[in-house]
Amino acid sequence: MKVEWRTLPTVLTEEEMLDKAFSRAKKAADRVEDRDRVFRTRKQLTRMVQTAADVLSTSLTETVKVWPSLDQSPEFDVAMIEACVGTDAYRHHLSILDWGAVQINKIATQNARKITRTAQIPLMHDARKEAYGRMSSIMGRVGASLTWLGESRETLKRLPHLDPLQPIIVVCGAPNVGKSAFIGALSTGTMEVNHYPFTTKQLHVGHFLHRRLAHQMLDTPGLLDRPMEDRNAIEMQAIAALEHVGSIALFLIDESASCGTPLEEQLHLLEEVRHLLPGTRLLEVTSKADLLEPRPEGWSTTKEAEAAWRDAGRQGLPELPLLLDDEGRPTVSAVEDVGLEALRLHLVRLCAEGRSNDALSLPDGWHRSDLEA
Numbered sequence: 238m239k240v241e242w243r244t245l246p247t248v249l250t251e252e253e254m255l256d257k258a259f260s261r262a263k264k265a266a267d268r269v270e271d272r273d274r275v276f277r278t279r280k281q282l283t284r285m286v287q288t289a290a291d292v293l294s295t296s297l298t299e300t301v302k303v304w305p306s307l308d309q310s311p312e313f314d315v316a317m318i319e320a321c322v323g324t325d326a327y328r329h330h331l332s333i334l335d336w337g338a339v340q341i342n343k344i345a346t347q348n349a350r351k352i353t354r355t356a357q358i359p360l361m362h363d364a365r366k367e368a369y370g371r372m373s374s375i376m377g378r379v380g381a382s383l384t385w386l387g388e389s390r391e392t393l394k395r396l397p398h399l400d401p402l403q404p405i406i407v408v409c410g411a412p413n414v415g416k417s418a419f420i421g422a423l424s425t426g427t428m429e430v431n432h433y434p435f436t437t438k439q440l441h442v443g444h445f446l447h448r449r450l451a452h453q454m455l456d457t458p459g460l461l462d463r464p465m466e467d468r469n470a471i472e473m474q475a476i477a478a479l480e481h482v483g484s485i486a487l488f489l490i491d492e493s494a495s496c497g498t499p500l501e502e503q504l505h506l507l508e509e510v511r512h513l514l515p516g517t518r519l520l521e522v523t524s525k526a527d528l529l530e531p532r533p534e535g536w537s538t539t540k541e542a543e544a545a546w547r548d549a550g551r552q553g554l555p556e557l558p559l560l561l562d563d564e565g566r567p568t569v570s571a572v573e574d575v576g577l578e579a580l581r582l583h584l585v586r587l588c589a590e591g592r593s594n595d596a597l598s599l600p601d602g603w604h605r606s607d608l609e610a
């Protein structure tokens with residue numbers, strides 16, 4: 238299931254729900270006609286109580302319904318919810334809303350009965366007033382949960398938007414090494430700008446298609462770009478979420494160190510990332526190939542092979558010569574667009590390998606149609 242966190246509707250506050258309920262109830266009462274004063278009053282007041290309760294309980298249950306159930310959410314989303322707002326709190330506040338809806342309906346039944354069972358108009362009014370008072374007090378207890386959900390919605394709609402059924406490439410590396418530029422250069426179509434709710438940095442999510450499979454690329458600013466000791470608990474949980482999603486992780490190294498982080502420190506970070514994402518295949522890539530001195534030997538070979546592949550209409554999955562640096566690492570220039578096509582095809586192969594391993598681990602008789610595209 239693909240959860241659209243960003244399209245969750247606004248959560249009404251306690252006051253907004255009460256205003257809506259009582260004004261609808263009043264309108265409903267105004268529509269009642271009966272020449273007999275006792276009958277008219279009885280109908281008006283029962284209708285007020287029932288309409289108010291319906292509006293309140295429906296608003297509460299509808300809110301619960303549109304919020305994704307954690308049991309059916311992808312692991313990444315659950316881990317992100319845990320990191321950002323807490324899954325226990327999430328479940329708790331939604332269950333309070335369900336509880337409130339039940340209580341409000343009970344109050345309506347009890348007080349409507351009081352109204353119908355008396356012939357005395359003042360007692361009917363008392364029962365209506367009592368119903369409103371009790372509903373307001375239930376709403377008072379639900380109010381904090383509505384506020385919590387309203388605030389969480391603001392947080393969750395900033396989450397990156399990923400399809401867990403398609404390959405995901407987690408792009409990491411020290412600040413300024415060119416992560417965003419890399420994702421932008423490999424993306425077809427528009428790159429999304431998003432946030433991890435706990436960093437102020439922009440994160441980019443891009444994708445490219447290969448045989449109808451969207452290979453998603455996820456940026457990690459402020460997450461996998463600093464030493465372990467500076468990370469807080471929330472960030473560690475978010476990193477755990479990355480461990481769940483990544484088909485592969487790509488670690489960008491800026492050898493020119495124009496990014497501001499010395500090479501040695503970047504390699505130290507690489508070891509930390511390897512340790513943090515133990516189940517994820519990690520590919521090292523050197524960024525900013527155009528800044529390497531001298532330029533990588535294979536520069537023109539790769540560049541020509543990529544141009545030929547593009548001209549031929551990008552058919553199949555050939556092994557284009559990867560552009561390599563002196564260390565033998567694949568390298569790319571996002572600025573001059575060299576090495577990117579060759580690396581893209583390499584990434585497609587690595588993701589496919591990971592996926593066929595997944596498929597092999599499925600029980601007998603299971604069928605993964607997405608692998609046959």
Ligand SMILES: Nc1nc2c(ncn2[C@@H]2O[C@H](COP(=O)(O)OP(=O)(O)OP(=O)(O)O)[C@@H](O)[C@H]2O)c(=O)[nH]1
Nearest residue numbers: 411412413414415416417418458525526570571572
């Ligand atoms: N010469 C050259 N510059 C590059 C290349 N890729 C990125 N840059 C430059 O490097 C700087 C950082 O690039 P970003 O893509 O913002 O790096 P980042 O890793 O996303 O940075 P943060 O999100 O701040 O961690 C920018 O000034 C880019 O223009 C490249 O291939 N060649």
Ligand SMILES: [Mg+2]
Nearest residue numbers: 416417456458
């Ligand atoms: Mg960036």
